[in-house]
Amino acid sequence: MEKIYTKKKNNRELIAAKPETVDFLLAYSKSLKITKAKGITFESNLN
Secondary structure, rough: HHHHOOOOOOOOOOOHHHHHHHHHHHHHHHEEEEEEEEEEEEEEEOO
16 A cells, blocks of 8 residues: 555646636635624625
8 A cells, every 4th residue: 555655646737727717716816705703604705
């Protein structure tokens, strides 16, 4: 079992995100508001 988990894997490939995707994620994260009240977490999108 030890041999399975100790091998290094360098065959990963980086993928570039499209500018539209990055803009969408940034806009969503800016509009997301998380409110905590009495142990309950509320998520609301301000758009």
